[in-house]
Amino acid sequence: MSDNGCGFPAPGLHSFLFKPMFTVGGFEFNKVMMLALLTTLVVITFFYLAFGKAKVIPGKLQMMGEAGYDFVRRGIVYETLGKKDGEKYVPLMVSLFFFIWIMNIWSVIPLTQFPVSSIIAYPAVLAAIVYLVWVPLTFKKHGFVGGWKNVTGYDNSLGPIKWLVSFIEFFSNLLVRPFTHAVRLFANMFAGHLMLVMFTVASWYLLNSWLIPAAGVSFVMTIGMILFELFVQAVQAYVFVLLACSYIQGALAKHH
Amino acid sequence: MIANLVQLAAEHAEEQNPLIPPGPELLVGAIAFAIVFFFFWKKLLPNINKVLEERREAIEGGIEKAEAAQTEAQSVLEQYKAQLAEARHEAARLRQEAQEQGAQLIAEMRAEGQRQREEIVAAGHAQIEADRKAAAQSLRQDVGQLATDLAGKLVGESLEDHARQSRTIDRFLDELEEKAEAAR
Numbered sequence: 001m002s003d004n005g006c007g008f009p010a011p012g013l014h015s016f017l018f019k020p021m022f023t024v025g026g027f028e029f030n031k032v033m034m035l036a037l038l039t040t041l042v043v044i045t046f047f048y049l050a051f052g053k054a055k056v057i058p059g060k061l062q063m064m065g066e067a068g069y070d071f072v073r074r075g076i077v078y079e080t081l082g083k084k085d086g087e088k089y090v091p092l093m094v095s096l097f098f099f100i101w102i103m104n105i106w107s108v109i110p111l112t113q114f115p116v117s118s119i120i121a122y123p124a125v126l127a128a129i130v131y132l133v134w135v136p137l138t139f140k141k142h143g144f145v146g147g148w149k150n151v152t153g154y155d156n157s158l159g160p161i162k163w164l165v166s167f168i169e170f171f172s173n174l175l176v177r178p179f180t181h182a183v184r185l186f187a188n189m190f191a192g193h194l195m196l197v198m199f200t201v202a203s204w205y206l207l208n209s210w211l212i213p214a215a216g217v218s219f220v221m222t223i224g225m226i227l228f229e230l231f232v233q234a235v236q237a238y239v240f241v242l243l244a245c246s247y248i249q250g251a252l253a254k255h256h
Numbered sequence: 257m258i259a260n261l262v263q264l265a266a267e268h269a270e271e272q273n274p275l276i277p278p279g280p281e282l283l284v285g286a287i288a289f290a291i292v293f294f295f296f297w298k299k300l301l302p303n304i305n306k307v308l309e310e311r312r313e314a315i316e317g318g319i320e321k322a323e324a325a326q327t328e329a330q331s332v333l334e335q336y337k338a339q340l341a342e343a344r345h346e347a348a349r350l351r352q353e354a355q356e357q358g359a360q361l362i363a364e365m366r367a368e369g370q371r372q373r374e375e376i377v378a379a380g381h382a383q384i385e386a387d388r389k390a391a392a393q394s395l396r397q398d399v400g401q402l403a404t405d406l407a408g409k410l411v412g413e414s415l416e417d418h419a420r421q422s423r424t425i426d427r428f429l430d431e432l433e434e435k436a437e438a439a440r
């Protein structure tokens with residue numbers, strides 16, 4: 001795969017495969033798993049330092065934590081679900097946002113330099129959790145028949161095309177939705193990581209004789225991509241949580 | 257060559273579809289997220305929510321206290337104003353009363369003075385009248401006596417008894433008085 005004639009070590013799918021670092025009782029532990037657990041550690045440590053001994057008059061760290069917490073709580077959950085319905089889902093959404101964000105950020109941290117969410121398993125788990133929240137909620141809220149009507153958008157006023165609409169809605173909501181929810185995050189991080197590796201490796205590769213100016217361009221692109229990725233990482237975390245909220249809102253809504 | 261191909265094939269076999277999640281990763285992801293979620297859910301968010309609530313109450317409490325203080329100040333001010341107005345009213349009333357009482361007192365004293373004056377004047381008049389009468393009486397007697405004495409001396413006989421019986425002198429004097437009245 002890496003040998004394409006000129007010796008340029010182009011990044012590809014192999015960039016997302018890791019040899020096990022160590023094995024515990026037959027369980028192969030790799031770098032990405034370690035980063036996932038490190039994500040947990042970072043999120044919990046930061047928020048423990050910020051909120052562990054929270055004070056009415058906040059310190060700097062608590063203020064930062066509160067700003068982040070408030071952003072998710074007010075900016076996403078209350079905005080989509082309202083204060084009354086949304087309150088229950090605040091812990092889930094706050095956890096999702098910061099967990100995903102930190103998973104993404106490893107992409108640009110020196111030494112780690114790999115977004116955990118570019119391995120489909122991690123977004124998939126999170127999307128599955130959201131799916132398992134909103135689907136049962138639909139049936140709990142509207143009953144069995146009402147739940148199906150809500151999910152499929154079944155509406156008698158549509159006439160004969162209601163069957164077609166219902167089928168498309170069923171397909172899009174129940175089958176495709178969790179997939180797109182996970183893949184949207186995965187693909188963004190996957191592509192971002194490819195680009196970063198591309199320009200980083202190229203900066204090295206072009207660093208000989210008359211190609212040095214090209215290496216400079218590539219290096220500038222690397223810096224630019226890092227800044228762009230920082231933006232995308234936050235946006236993707238935001239989008240994931242926003243979509244989760246809108247799914248729950250759809251489940252709670254009276255009419256689809 | 258064949259070995260190379262085998263190695264390549266093995267590498268390709270390792271490169272599975274990136275959209276198919278590997279099992280162990282799913283497990284680690286689930287555990288990693290679960291820890292974050294439970295920590296937020298059970299410990300950190302209740303913690304910060306309590307503090308945010310306390311802060312909100314502290315701010316609202318401060319505002320409420322200030323409002324209460326202002327209301328109290330307002331009521332006290334109104335009370336003072338009311339008291340001041342009442343005091344002014346009372347003062348005006350007292351002044352009015354004093355004036356009225358003073359006027360009444362003066363009027364009473366004036367009436368009393370008038371009465372006393374009239375009494376004194378009346379007493380004076382009575383006294384003068386009595387004195388005049390007494391004087392007239394005594395004068396009349398004296399004049400009568402003198403006239404009688406004079407007549408007796410002139411006539412040389414005592415006319416005392418006669419004069420007393422006939423009361424000539426009195427009649428004479430009454431005539432004199434009448435004349436004097438008429439002349440006046």
